[in-house]
Amino acid sequence: MSSNTLHAADSHDLIRVHGARENNLKDVSVEIPKRRLTVFTGVSGSGKSSLVFSTIAAESQRMINETYSAFVQGFMPTLARPDVDVLEGLTTAIIVDQERMGANPRSTVGTATDANAMLRILFSRLGRPHIGSPQAFSFNVASISGAGGVTVEKAGRTVKERRSFSVTGGMCPRCEGMGKVSDFDLTALYDDSKSLNEGALTIPGYSMDGWYGRIFRGCGFFDPDKPIAEFTKKQLNDLLYKEPTKVKVDGVNVTYEGLIPKIQKSFLSKDREAMQPHIRAFVDRAITFQTCPECEGTRLSAEARSSKIDGVSIADVCAMQISDLADWVRALDEPSAAPLLKSLGETLDSFVEIGLGYLSLDRPAGTLSGGEAQRTKLIRHLGSSLTDVTYVFDEPTIGLHPHDIARMNDLLLQLRDKGNTVLVVEHKPEAIAIADHVVDLGPRAGTEGGEIVFEGSVDELRASGTLTGKHLDDRAALKSSVRESSNALEIRGAATHNLRDVDVDIPLGVLVVVTGVAGSGKSSLIAGSVARRDGVVSIDQGAIKGSRRSNPATYTGLLEPIRKAFAKANGVKPGLFSANSEGACPNCNGAGVVYSDLAMMAGVSAPCEVCEGKRFQAEVLDYTFGGKDISEVLTMSVAQAEEFFGSGDAKLPAAHKILTRLADVGLGYVKIGQPLTTLSGGERQRLKLATHMGEKGDVYILDEPTTGLHLADVENLLGLLDRLVDSGKSVIVIEHHQAVMAHADWIIDLGPGAGHDGGRIVFEGTPRALVEARSTLTAKHLAEYVGA
Numbered sequence: 001m002s003s004n005t006l007h008a009a010d011s012h013d014l015i016r017v018h019g020a021r022e023n024n025l026k027d028v029s030v031e032i033p034k035r036r037l038t039v040f041t042g043v044s045g046s047g048k049s050s051l052v053f054s055t056i057a058a059e060s061q062r063m064i065n066e067t068y069s070a071f072v073q074g075f076m077p078t079l080a081r082p083d084v085d086v087l088e089g090l091t092t093a094i095i096v097d098q099e100r101m102g103a104n105p106r107s108t109v110g111t112a113t114d115a116n117a118m119l120r121i122l123f124s125r126l127g128r129p130h131i132g133s134p135q136a137f138s139f140n141v142a143s144i145s146g147a148g149g150v151t152v153e154k155a156g157r158t159v160k161e162r163r164s165f166s167v168t169g170g171m172c173p174r175c176e177g178m179g180k181v182s183d184f185d186l187t188a189l190y191d192d193s194k195s196l197n198e199g200a201l202t203i204p205g206y207s208m209d210g211w212y213g214r215i216f217r218g219c220g221f222f223d224p225d226k227p228i229a230e231f232t233k234k235q236l237n238d239l240l241y242k243e244p245t246k247v248k249v250d251g252v253n254v255t256y257e258g259l260i261p262k263i264q265k266s267f268l269s270k271d272r273e274a275m276q277p278h279i280r281a282f283v284d285r286a287i288t289f290q291t292c293p294e295c296e297g298t299r300l301s302a303e304a305r306s307s308k309i310d311g312v313s314i315a316d317v318c319a320m321q322i323s324d325l326a327d328w329v330r331a332l333d334e335p336s337a338a339p340l341l342k343s344l345g346e347t348l349d350s351f352v353e354i355g356l357g358y359l360s361l362d363r364p365a366g367t368l369s370g371g372e373a374q375r376t377k378l379i380r381h382l383g384s385s386l387t388d389v390t391y392v393f394d395e396p397t398i399g400l401h402p403h404d405i406a407r408m409n410d411l412l413l414q415l416r417d418k419g420n421t422v423l424v425v426e427h428k429p430e431a432i433a434i435a436d437h438v439v440d441l442g443p444r445a446g447t448e449g450g451e452i453v454f455e456g457s458v459d460e461l462r463a464s465g466t467l468t469g470k471h472l473d474d475r476a477a478l479k480s481s482v483r484e485s486s487n488a489l490e491i492r493g494a495a496t497h498n499l500r501d502v503d504v505d506i507p508l509g510v511l512v513v514v515t516g517v518a519g520s521g522k523s524s525l526i527a528g529s530v531a532r533r534d535g536v537v538s539i540d541q542g543a544i545k546g547s548r549r550s551n552p553a554t555y556t557g558l559l560e561p562i563r564k565a566f567a568k569a570n571g572v573k574p575g576l577f578s579a580n581s582e583g584a585c586p587n588c589n590g591a592g593v594v595y596s597d598l599a600m601m602a603g604v605s606a607p608c609e610v611c612e613g614k615r616f617q618a619e620v621l622d623y624t625f626g627g628k629d630i631s632e633v634l635t636m637s638v639a640q641a642e643e644f645f646g647s648g649d650a651k652l653p654a655a656h657k658i659l660t661r662l663a664d665v666g667l668g669y670v671k672i673g674q675p676l677t678t679l680s681g682g683e684r685q686r687l688k689l690a691t692h693m694g695e696k697g698d699v700y701i702l703d704e705p706t707t708g709l710h711l712a713d714v715e716n717l718l719g720l721l722d723r724l725v726d727s728g729k730s731v732i733v734i735e736h737h738q739a740v741m742a743h744a745d746w747i748i749d750l751g752p753g754a755g756h757d758g759g760r761i762v763f764e765g766t767p768r769a770l771v772e773a774r775s776t777l778t779a780k781h782l783a784e785y786v787g788a
Helices: 048-065 115-126 211-218 233-241 259-266 277-286 302-306 314-319 322-331 335-353 370-382 402-417 458-463 467-471 522-529 559-570 618-622 630-634 638-644 653-664 681-693 711-726 738-743 767-773 777-786
Strands: 014-020 028-033 037-041 084-088 093-096 144-154 157-167 180-184 245-249 252-256 287-291 390-394 421-425 437-442 451-456 487-494 502-508 511-516 536-539 593-596 604-607 699-703 730-734 746-751 760-765
Touching: 014 048, 028 048, 028 421, 028 437, 028 451, 037 048, 037 402, 048 084, 048 093, 048 390, 048 421, 048 437, 093 370, 115 314, 115 335, 180 259, 211 245, 211 252, 233 259, 277 287, 302 314, 322 335, 335 370, 370 390, 370 402, 402 421, 402 777, 437 458, 437 467, 451 458, 451 467, 458 467, 467 711, 487 522, 502 730, 502 746, 502 760, 511 522, 511 711, 511 738, 522 699, 522 730, 536 681, 559 630, 559 653, 618 630, 638 653, 653 681, 681 699, 711 730, 711 738, 738 767, 738 777, 746 767, 746 777, 760 767, 767 777
Parallel strands: 037 421, 037 437, 093 390, 390 421, 511 730, 511 746, 536 699, 699 730
Antiparallel strands: 014 028, 014 084, 144 157, 180 287, 245 252, 437 451, 487 502, 593 604, 746 760
């Protein structure tokens, strides 16, 4: 065989996709070069994620899972084969998505990245005094001990033996490893001038008409007709704190429990973000969280804090800024733990390298921004010696200042240069610029997208006529004149997280942009000092959660007026027009499809034969409003529904108002009955924006609203922000996108660096003054952007 003949094994240089039809993809075929960096662009909802995540990455993961035994597969999430004809040349895919870290109150940066696990081993080996195994340093393990008689069968005889056990954990007994203790404001639980029968309780769901009422009346611990203010100490204690006790009410055995343990079990065990809005409002009103006085917020028991290495406890170590902690680990000279120190040092160095050196390991994971969470997940892969792996990134530049984007680009190129295939879904021109190959999807979003409109190099993309190509070199100009502020919101002595007693006046009645490098204290300033005030509507980056039963109509509250209008027009109950309630097709329970669960194999879903996927009982579809039945209304796009409910027989102002807001944020193409699970990240972000716009408030806070938006959509967003300000509202935007900065009336820049190098205001004034001063990192990048 001659030396220049290609070896068969070297001929697989492409990932080939033929006939992909996931979500809105229209028989897409594409060839992606391996060991290169390919960027996928296109408007939000054009099908980028459907191609990259739901097709290529999903199939790679599914095939890896199939290499395990059926027993192991039973414990893994089951993945259906994507709707695609041919997928060739796949390699192992590692997915780094933009899902926020789980907001579990027990999860911290340290527990989420293995750094804590390594530190616990380190302290259990080197800490003095020695207090026990690594779990003695874990704030998620409680100390318990017990003893008793056990019955064991030995050699056919039953023998009684005495056994005892003890577990030494590191959990603080007072706050149970949460770092915070909750105190109840009793005035928010009841009105003590009334009796229970007069409706003294002000807790959501605790009315005297239901079961709770019957239990309170019949428990016999107090008189339900006596005002709570006149209760004896014992009666009040029974009402508030009584342990679960069996009582007989109306001849039925029930369990009576005091209000506070009951609230702790039913409301406080849930994450705050997962609560319904009225419950969340009650919890915010009734419960005050304070730092635990025993562990001072470290979550650890006194014993765990007493064991030290060089005079430093594990609590002190976790509170250090990671860049300082990396230096501390490097300074430890302990040959007995050398491999552990090396591995821990590398993990901490990865944090610094990726630009997260300003975090501390005890930072709750739920408080990380989308960009921080994504980079925290990336840390596991940075030092990996794997090659020929496909890394899949979902907008890695989210939450990054232009200065940090350059750093992120270097990381992506490093991964590629190790011989990996890097696939990136991205909108920012600075990130598109480093691509070896670009795939542009479009031409528009939703049903008008799902096609490949361009493939080639970045320069060829510029010359192409696609929407991305046209907008790639868009640069927003500084405004010739800015709005004048009428009033200001005063912040004095803000000290949340890394802020250093910041005093600032935020102008009202104008568009204010708060910016600065990642970790400089932007969210701390706004969330800590502005978001909780009255009349403030805060729209954060948290993804909206929804099952396949929820859709834009249910999420925005649009279905409510529509159901009522149908019910009124036909003289029946509104519940009939809900596919999750009485009107549901009995065969598929209103899902529209019938699922067959096949254990460790992917489940099969088939359209319901009875309702033909319409989700409603046949008789419900006989009722019409404005000539359409409910299933026809739900298949309309936002734009069609806006027209339908805007005039004529079907005029419905309450529905029309919500639809106008959805159209305003650029969701005119989305069907109002489309399951939320099929919407892209950018579409969900805008759906959330449209919902909050209906809330009554004078000040709107938007946290990175350009997340997931194409360059062309950013213009629409700026128009929307202008309309908000012109209608008399004050808008504060936390943002890194230079187009939004250039469009602002006033900029507040935090820095100069991140963590303890930040937390100060380094500039406040108009965008023009910022560009002319060129005094900060933001100023330099904005000046380059506007070509000043």
